[in-house]
Amino acid sequence: MDYKNWRHVFKVDPAKEISDESLEKICESGTDVILVGGTDGVTIDNVIDILLRVRRFSVPVALEISNVESVLAGFDYYFIPSVLNSRETKWVKDLHHEAIKEYGDVMVWDELVAEGYCVLNPDCKVAQVTNANTDLTKDDVIAYARLAENYFKLPIFYIEYSGTYGDKEIVSSVKEVLNDTKLFYGGGITTVEQAAEMAQIADTVVVGNIIYDDLKQALKTVEAVKGVVDE
Ligand SMILES: CC(C)=CCC/C(C)=C/CC/C(C)=C/CC/C(C)=C/CC/C(C)=C/CC/C(C)=C/CC/C(C)=C/COP(=O)(O)OP(=O)(O)O
Numbered sequence: 541m542d543y544k545n546w547r548h549v550f551k552v553d554p555a556k557e558i559s560d561e562s563l564e565k566i567c568e569s570g571t572d573v574i575l576v577g578g579t580d581g582v583t584i585d586n587v588i589d590i591l592l593r594v595r596r597f598s599v600p601v602a603l604e605i606s607n608v609e610s611v612l613a614g615f616d617y618y619f620i621p622s623v624l625n626s627r628e629t630k631w632v633k634d635l636h637h638e639a640i641k642e643y644g645d646v647m648v649w650d651e652l653v654a655e656g657y658c659v660l661n662p663d664c665k666v667a668q669v670t671n672a673n674t675d676l677t678k679d680d681v682i683a684y685a686r687l688a689e690n691y692f693k694l695p696i697f698y699i700e701y702s703g704t705y706g707d708k709e710i711v712s713s714v715k716e717v718l719n720d721t722k723l724f725y726g727g728g729i730t731t732v733e734q735a736a737e738m739a740q741i742a743d744t745v746v747v748g749n750i751i752y753d754d755l756k757q758a759l760k761t762v763e764a765v766k767g768v769v770d771e
């Protein structure tokens with residue numbers, strides 16, 4: 541399934557322990573993809589481990605690159621984040637420039653999918669690592685979404701509230717201004733109600749930490765998201 545049609549995504553953090561039994565449930569849940577990624581502690585060893593274990597199942601698997609050292613062949617897609625509201629160019633384009641300088645000749649460009657992140661929870665790891673300016677109004681976030689779609693032509697705009705449930709009004713306002721760029725929402729989904737609510741607005745809903753905190757609830761979000769049909 542093309543990433544443009546994904547509705548539900550489980551984000552599996554290679555730096556976190558997960559049993560084979562839990563991973564099987566996640567892979568067989570009906571989710572559209574397993575997105576392997578985390579802000580820190582991601583190494584080639586834990587990425588290989590998770591890739592081999594997920595590959596036993598038919599679900600697509602994508603790597604969300606957080607550092608070049610942990611990239612390996614064998615994923616269906618490679619998602620490349622740029623944190624648009626980072627105060628440091630490193631997280632917007634410098635690491636990317638370095639990676640392309642080194643590997644540009646051998647890159648399979650069609651497998652790469654660029655994501656424009658807007659990180660809105662000041663307390664989350666990714667906000668802190670990337671020194672994101674999270675003190676943004678609704679209009680600021682809308683402007684980042686327009687920058688992503690109309691200026692940079694990014695295929696994905698990702699509203700990231702990692703660890704906390706986001707502001708529905710901001711997400712809705714962003715959705716209204718996007719046409720071709722897909723809107724990913726991620727952050728703090730712990731109930732079926734939240735999953736359904738964000739699925740009514742965003743193109744794609746990303747569920748992460750609840751996998752590790754309450755697997756049963758996590759599995760229920762798949763049905764909740766898939767049950768929301770476009771009017
Ligand atoms: C074999 C093969 C296919 C080779 C390809 C060659 C190659 C190296 C291609 C790379 C191309 C490229 C341009 C790479 C960019 C490199 C790079 C390092 C970019 C920086 C990415 C970036 C901005 C990372 C910052 C962190 C971030 C946005 C991570 C995404 C994941 C995320 C937000 C997780 C959520 O946080 P979490 O860790 O879950 O937090 P908690 O633990 O608190 O839950």
Ligand SMILES: O=P(O)(O)OC[C@@H](O)CO
Nearest residue numbers: 702703726727728748749
């Ligand atoms: O872990 P949670 O809070 O569910 O967030 C999901 C994802 O957006 C993290 O990058």
Ligand SMILES: [Mg+2]
Nearest residue numbers: 553578748749
């Ligand atoms: Mg996480």
